[in-house]
Each structure stands twice: as C-alpha cells, then as structure tokens.
Amino acid sequence: MDIFRLIQDIKTHLKLSFDEADRWFDKDQKTLNYKPSNGGWTTHQILEHIYLTNFYLLILIEKGSKKAMRNYKALDLDAEIKDYSFDKEKFEKVGEYGAFEWIRPEHMEPKGDLNLNQIRNLISQQYHQCLNYLNLMKNGEGLLCKTTMTVNDLGKINAYEYIYFLSLHTQRHITQMLNNESETIKKFKK
Template sequence: MDIFILIQEIKTHLTSGFDKVDEWFDKDEKTLNFQPSNGGWTVHQILEHIYLTNFFLLILIEKGSKKAMRNYLNLDLQSEIENYSFSKENFGRIGEYGAFEWIRPEHMEPQGKLSLSEIRNLITQQYHQCLLYLNTMKNGEGVLCKTTMTVNGLGKINVYEYIYFLSLHAQRHLTQMKNNELETIKN
C-alpha cells in the first residue's frame, strides 16, 4: 500500500466534500429553511448536524492522532504500512444517503441554536483541523492507532479511516440536501 497516495486521496475527498457542503450556505432562504414533506430536517438543520457530527468525530480523531504519534516511538511504522490495506468497499455505503439505517446519538441532533454563518465558520475550522491531522501524520503514522467505529459494522478503523468516514458522512448529507432542494422546486 502506498500510504502517501492514500493520504492524498483522503485530502482530495475531504476538500471536494467540504467545498460542496460550503456551497449550501449560499442557497436562498426558501431552500435553506424548507421542511421536506417526509418530516426530515431542513438544509439549515442538516448543516448543523454535519457540524455536530464532525465535532464529536474530531474528538476521536484528535485522540487517535496523538496516540498514533506516541505509538510511532514504539512500533515499526514500515512494517505496519506494509501490512496495511485500505478497503474503500467497506466504507462505500457510509457516503450513500439511505443506504442503511443510521441511528445517531441525541447530541448530534440539530438544536437550532447556531446561525448559518456560525455553522459555516465552524465547519471551515473543522476542515482545517482534518488537514492539520493529515499533515501531522504525513508519513503513515495514522495507521498506528485504531478505534472502534460501530456505524454500519465498520469495527476497528485507523485515524486516516476516521477522517475518511467524516468526509463520507458529509457526502451522505449532500444527497439529502439536494433532495430537499428538488422538493422545494416542485412546491
């Protein structure tokens, strides 16, 4: 496995996803606040949910990043990289809206306490945090720490995979926001 290619692919996915999420902040008020007929969240609420989910995932990513860098002192990084394989197939469904039931914790539900500009600033900061972690672990150190991810039975995943998961989660909600927008147009 070429770890440098993997890191670059995750950066590219992250950048593309965050850029697409950011475009939603410029939508008109009707689109941002439209309540879909299925009783789902408005685009504003979805954006807040993306921020909240990122917030809690970044706590795990930060801890994992620190542990991975500590593990670097005691583990054989080259051996770990040589024995590592990244399976995108295991993660594919994470980015697909409605692909499986996702029961999110209550603390990741939008509360409506943040303005769109606050959410946008926070999500931009989160994007930069992810890039910082990828740059800090630029030589493959992210494979040296695994944490359990229960969503869709992923199991133990490393820090790079957590960042990829975060990016896929946003991608999942891009579809949901597009669905809202299409329904807005029909009404």
C-alpha cells in the same frame, strides 16, 4: 500500500465534500428552511448536524492521532504500512444517503442554536483541523492507532479511516440536501 497516495486521496475527498457543503450556505432562505414532506430536517438543520457530527468525530480523531504519534516510537511503522490495505468498498455505504439505518446520538441532532454564519465558520475550521491531522501524520503514523466505529459495523478503523469517514458523512448529507432542494423546486414550481 502507498500511504502517501492514501493521504492525498483523503485530502482530495475532504476538499470536494467540504467545498460542496459550503456552497449550501449560499442558497436562498426558501431552500435552506424547507421542511421536506417526509418530516426530515431542513437544509439549515442538516448543515448544523454536519457540524455537530464533525465536532464529536474530531474529538476521536484528535485522540487517535495523538496516540498514533506516541505509538510511532514503539511500533514498526514500515511493517504497518507494508501490511495495510485500504478497503475503500467497506466505507462507501457511509457516503450513500439511506444506504442503511443510522441511529445517531441525541447530541448530534440539530437544536437550532447556531445561525448559518456560525455553522459555516465552524465547518470551515473543522476542514482545516482534518488537514492538520493529515499533515501531522504525513508518514503513515495514522495506521498506528485503531478505534472502534460502530456505524455500519465498520469495526476497528485507523485515524486516516476516521477522517475519511467524516468526509463520507458530509457527502451523505449533501445528497439529503439535494433531495430537499429538488422537492422545494417541485413544490414552488406549481
């Protein structure tokens, strides 16, 4: 396994996902506040949900990265890298909106407590946190700690896979925002 290629691929995916999410903050108020006919969240609420989910995932990523760095002294990193293969297919459904039922915890539901500028700044900080963790674990150390992920039965995943999951979650909701925007355009075109 080329661990450096994996890290670079995750960085690239993060940049694309976060750049796309950031563009939504520049949409007009009609698009940002449109409540879809299915009763789902507005784009503003989706952006807040992305922030909240990232917040809680980053707590786990921080713990995992610290543990991975501690494990570096006790485990054989070269053997871990040699034996590791990234099962990208296993994760792809996470990035697809509506691909499976996702029951999120209540603390990840938007409350409307934050304005768009606050959310934008916080999401930008979260992007940089992810990059910092990838830079900290730049030699493969992220393989040395696994934590259970119950979403879509992913099971035990390593610190790199947690960061990739976070990026896929953002991608999932970009599709949801596109759906909202499409419905908005149709509704106000009439």
